[in-house]
Amino acid sequence: MLKTHGFAAQNAHTPLAPFSFERRDPGPNDIQIKILFCGVCHSDLHQTRDEWGFSRFPMVPGHEIIGTVTAIGNVVTGFSIGQTVGVGCLVDSCRVCPDCKDNLEQFCNAPTFTYNSEDKISGGNTYGGYSSQIVVDQHFVLRISDKLDPAAAAPLLCAGITTYSPLRHWQISKGDKVGIVGLGGLGHMGVKLARAMGAHVVLFTSSASKVDDAKRLGAHEIVISKDTDAMQQHLLSFDFILNTVAAVHNLDSYTELLKRDGTLCLVGIPDQPHPSPSVGNLIFKRRQIAGSLIGGIKETQEMLDFCAEHHIVSDIEIIPIQKINEAYERMLLSDVKYRFVIDLASLDANV
Structure with missing residues (x-):
């Protein structure tokens, strides 16, 4: 198991705070990713405060993830160590329903979301990108062009x-x-x-x-x-x-x-x-x-490639993880142009 550091909400009424947990070791189809940047989505705030009524705690939010590959399983193809990659809102789906077969995994009846979802492998919670690393099945990992600034590309994975x-x-x-x-x-x-x-x-x-x-x-x-x-x-x-x-x-x-x-x-x-x-x-x-609801993995890769071709990224404000609770309050006031992105190097201050 991989010791991982992050920030989590312990319940709907407490601020996010340092939290240590374990990720699974990479399996044959898995990619281990060191997280560099994670965008802050308004849905992170909704779910940490249980405003939608289905939150699972403790919760490590974050589904706009950019990082570098640090390890790959023995049947992984098309990815290499050191490559810049992304992970969006989904880390698994059933793979067999009509929606999945149509490359529309976002409409799967049994999706596994990047956080606040049941981890079908461990049986616990999935934990998201406000953390030092993540392990994801290769099907749900996206290639990030070197034409895109990695921090400003993070919100592309949801917004x-x-x-x-x-x-x-x-x-x-x-x-x-x-x-x-x-x-x-x-x-x-x-x-x-x-x-x-x-x-x-x-x-x-x-x-x-x-x-x-x-x-x-x-x-x-x-x-x-x-x-x-x-x-x-x-x-x-x-x-x-x-x-x-x-x-x-x-x-x-x-x-x-x-x-x-x-x-x-x-x-x-x-x-x-x-x-x-x-x-x-x-x-x-x-x-x-x-x-409309996000997009499937194939379409998300198409979007990333389109953005690289047209030099499109999000307008962002980079923050350290220690400012996340302040960022949530500023989001409520629409005091950001136009997306907060966490620099996960700041986690080192809490390790």
């Missing part, structure tokens, strides 16, 4: 694939008019990716202070969503709108902006249901409201 997957599924391409609702960790990636795909990108925000940043990130137009007249100017004009906002709000103000057969796709999960949308807004123009 990147969460926005890339729906844009690809709805076949966004040159000439499409795409709306991005919200300019946070997800929204800023949506703007960058949609722009790189050739779309005309419109950013919707409730904050006028984000206009300049949205332009810098690649938005062609910015609409203040509280401005009714500005919203009305875009009626019946969008092919696709990606809604990244996790707060409860009225969806009708966006569905009415869609063309016939347009789609409003939700990737933010609010703590309460959105108000029921107008059926008329949907049926009279054959519009749809849909949802």
Whole structure:
């Protein structure tokens, strides 16, 4: 067993603190990874505070992992010691269901998440990337191009694939008019990716202070969503709108902006249901409201390669692990542009 150091929440009411535990020794199909950087996702906060009601403690969060390979099993192919790799939200799945066979492991009925999940091998909890190392089956390990800055690439493993997957599924391409609702960790990636795909990108925000940043990130137009007249100017004009906002709000103000057969796709999960949308807004123009969840391993690798080709990474603020509880409080205030990333070298101070 591999002695591992990290930070964990012992229950939903205590701050994250130093925690030591053991990882399994690498098996024939496994890759052992020294973690260099781990992105901080808002879902980490939700789960450490048990806001979704299925948290397992102690909990070591983190599913936006970048590291270097330190050991490989004897049947591992395509990876080598010293290689830069990534691990996202999944570390296992059943491999045999229709979703897994379609390379859509995120929809598997028995997925193993990188943390806060049952470890099918040990029977205990899976522990995530706020730690010194991890051991993962090779199928769920991703190759990171040397064209990508490793720290800024970490959020691609969740924020990147969460926005890339729906844009690809709805076949966004040159000439499409795409709306991005919200300019946070997800929204800023949506703007960058949609722009790189050739779309005309419109950013919707409730904050006028984000206009300049949205332009810098690649938005062609910015609409203040509280401005009714500005919203009305875009009626019946969008092919696709990606809604990244996790707060409860009225969806009708966006569905009415869609063309016939347009789609409003939700990737933010609010703590309460959105108000029921107008059926008329949907049926009279054959519009749809849909949802999307990260992406499968094959698509995540495709996303990483696309980002390397187009020089796309997340805008980040690097923090030491000792600042994680402060970072959580700042996330609640939207006081980050646009993703915290932990430098795991800082763990040495607690060893």
